[in-house]
Amino acid sequence: MSKERRVESYDRGRIEDLGRAKDWAIHKPGMWAFYLHRFTGLVLSFYLVMHLGVLGTGFWLGHEEYTVILQGLESLYIVRVLEIGLFAAFVFHALNGIRIVMFDMTVGLDIQEQLFYLSIALSFAIVLAGVPFFLL
Amino acid sequence: MATTQETQKTETPAAAEAETATLDVFRYIPEEDDKPHTETYEIETFEGMTVLDALIKIRDEQDPSLTVRHSCRMARCGSDALYINGTQRLACNTQVSELKQPIDVEPLPRFDVIRDLVVEMSEFYNRMESVEPWFQPDHEPETGDEYLQSPENRKNIDTVLDCIWCAACTSSCSPAASDSDFPGPAALAKAYRFYKDEREGEETRRRRLEMLENSHGIYRCHTQFNCTEVCPKNISPTEAIMEMSRDAIKEKLRFWR
Structure with a gap:
């Protein structure tokens, strides 16, 4: 409708949006919750592929090889530490998922910030409680 | 009326401790610039000064080419939404004293810029x-x-x-x-x-x-x-x-x- 009277304007574009690096620090809690939820979701789906790959060795290679591979992986310290990371991603994704489902039912929309902090705090508590199970 | 003006006059020199504010303003004039750039202005502030007041002051005293869209100056018309210190705010509803210096003033992100702080709506x-x-x-x-x-x-x-x-x-x-x-x-x-x-x-x-x-x-x-x-x-x-x-x-x- 306004194509004709449109003056020559400057399209700042996506690059400049992304280029505002200094603004990252002042993102609001709701935005951080979104980023964290997306990130942990990606971590979980990436893990799922690896998980199926490891489980698949039981079919492709045989039972003994599968046991050897799994024992070998579990004996590595880095794998156990990564498992804690995976657990943390799962716990946060689950708790924040509950928060998002609550929004869909229009519950707690006015306390979304506090709910985000609560899901972070609960995740920390649960992961800390779970650390002995992974490292011992 | 005269008395208020008089008190204002007598109070102003005492209150004016030459408080200044620095503004980094996004500038783009399509006839002159290929690319936008940032220009820094230093102004004297007064009590209760909003970002819009500051921009108008810059336009009046330092650079008449600065373009900003504004109308009612009381958060009613919605003309002067700007991107100030990384957040979308109304310039007329934002106190200069509450902001971290230098104040970063940009047009609304994700809109095409017509000139300076004016975007295509x-x-x-x-x-x-x-x-x-x-x-x-x-x-x-x-x-x-x-x-x-x-x-x-x-x-x-x-x-x-x-x-x-x-x-x-x-x-x-x-x-x-x-x-x-x-x-x-x-x-x-x-x-x-x-x-x-x-x-x-x-x-x-x-x-x-x-x-x-x-x-x-x-x-x-x-x-x-x-x-x-x-x-x-x-x-x-x-x-x-x-x-x-x-x-x-x-x-x-x-x-x-």
Whole structure:
């Protein structure tokens, strides 16, 4: 409708949006919750592929090889530490998922910030409680 | 009147401890510049100075070519939504003293820049129009010539009626930036205003919900709450969108009711 009277304007574009690096620090809690939820979701789906790959060795290679591979992986310290990371991603994704489902039912929309902090705090508590199970 | 002027005159030198503010202002003049650049201005502040006051002062005293869109100066017209220190705010509603220096003043992100701090708003108005923000009753008024609304029904739309079309929320919304078919928070809050209006009747209500109920409509909202955070009138478009999407899903799950 306004194509004709449109003056020559400057399209700042996506690059400049992304280029505002200094603004990252002042993102609001709701935005951080979104980023964290997306990130942990990606971590979980990436893990799922690896998980199926490891489980698949039981079919492709045989039972003994599968046991050897799994024992070998579990004996590595880095794998156990990564498992804690995976657990943390799962716990946060689950708790924040509950928060998002609550929004869909229009519950707690006015306390979304506090709910985000609560899901972070609960995740920390649960992961800390779970650390002995992974490292011992 | 004379006495107030006199007291002001006598008080000013005492109060003026030469407090200054530094503003980094986004500048782009299409006739002169190929690319935007930032210009730094230093100004003397006074008590109660808003960012808009500061910009007008720069324009009056330092650089008459600085362009800024403003009208009422009291957070009512919605012309001067700017990107100040990394957040969408109304320049007339933001105190210079509350901001960290140097104050970073940019036009609204994700809109085309016409000149300096003025952005092309027609895309935003098209989004607003896409939700048909006008009264469409599906029946004749029951009593007399007027459609009467109950006070209880009016309470539902008290907050969303305050919208001043400043586009701060639509500028802050990342789904709106990546999807031009998504009406954005302001338009959906406006749609909520008509959706909740009982005077339009059941048929129009259902049609409005069907119009919005798709992946480029209410389901596009990621509940990032950016719009709620930046709204200068304390409207929560997220709440409006979520309420409509809840109703839409309840309508689909008929066994639920």
